[in-house]
Amino acid sequence: MHHYTILIVDDEEDMRNLVEMYLLNSGYTCLQAANGVKAINLVESHEVDLILMDIMMPEMDGFSICEKIRLKSEVPIIFVSAKGEEWDKVKGLRMGADDYMVKPFNPGELVARVEAVLRRTGKGKMPVNRENGNIIQLGEIYVNIDSRNVVIEKEQVILTLKEFELLVFLMRHQNQVLSREQLLENIWGTEYGGSLRTVDTHIKTLRMKMRTADYIQTVWGIGYKIEEKDVE
Known part of the structure; x- marks a missing residue:
């Protein structure tokens, strides 16, 4: 299968990394400029x-x-800009752009626009979602293992090393009940002399940083699990 290559052009590195995370999770290859x-x-x-x-x-x-x-090229172009004035949209389309998106946007809309433009321009069937070893996603949580970027509800979140490792371990075991002992051993190691309260403390701070995207559930008497909330 052909994995489509998307070039992301933006002078803000955080925005480029955020867009790349969304696209990698949907099966695209990315370049940055x-x-x-x-x-x-x-x-x-x-x-x-x-x-x-x-x-x-x-x-x-x-x-x-x-x-x-x-x-030199007819490669499809989508403008992504904070400028939402009608004049800018018209100018961009007249100059040869294929679509125009206004920031901020959600991941679903971004991927849908990319797919639509690729269809219209004759690129054929879209790539299906594929697992990417460097990207983990659960609901509105996107984690890039290599860059250690964590994006929650479209905003980058800064985690400590142990918070990051704890979140990654939970997300790699989605829907599984994990005991405090399991978490302590896998994140802090068998030689760690601290108590199980260390896990509870880090879960608490992690939940605070995750805000409304907190999918971590307490399983009383055992430990914790992470799962996506049901959409009502």
Whole structure:
């Protein structure tokens, strides 16, 4: 199966990483560019199936990049911008963009727009979701193991090392009841001399940082489990 390659063009690294996390989780391969020169070079040197591009960037804005790329390529382009004025949308579409999204957006809408543009431009069948060893997802929680990025409800969340390891272990054992002893041994190691209260304390701080996306449930007398909430 062909895994489509999406080029993400944005001068903000956090935004590029966030978008990449969404796309990797849906089976796409990603490239990143922080400026117009890098974006144009990547289009010339790689097989890019679609570009997601911010408009407001220093030195060369998205409109200018689009104009230069259109001189050499018909690769589909979706503008992703905080500017939601009708004039900007019309200008972007007239310059050759295939779609226009306004920030902030949710992961489902982003992937749906990408799929729709690829269909319209004749790229054929979309890739099915595939497991990516570097990405774990549960509901609105996205964890990138390699970069240690944690995104919860579209916002990056900073976790301590043990909080991160605890969240990853729980997510890798979704819907399983894990005892405090299991969590203590797997996260802190068999040589750790602390008490089981260490697990409870870290679960408490982790829950605070997860806010409304807290899927961690207490199983009284045993330990904890993580599972996605039922949508009513």
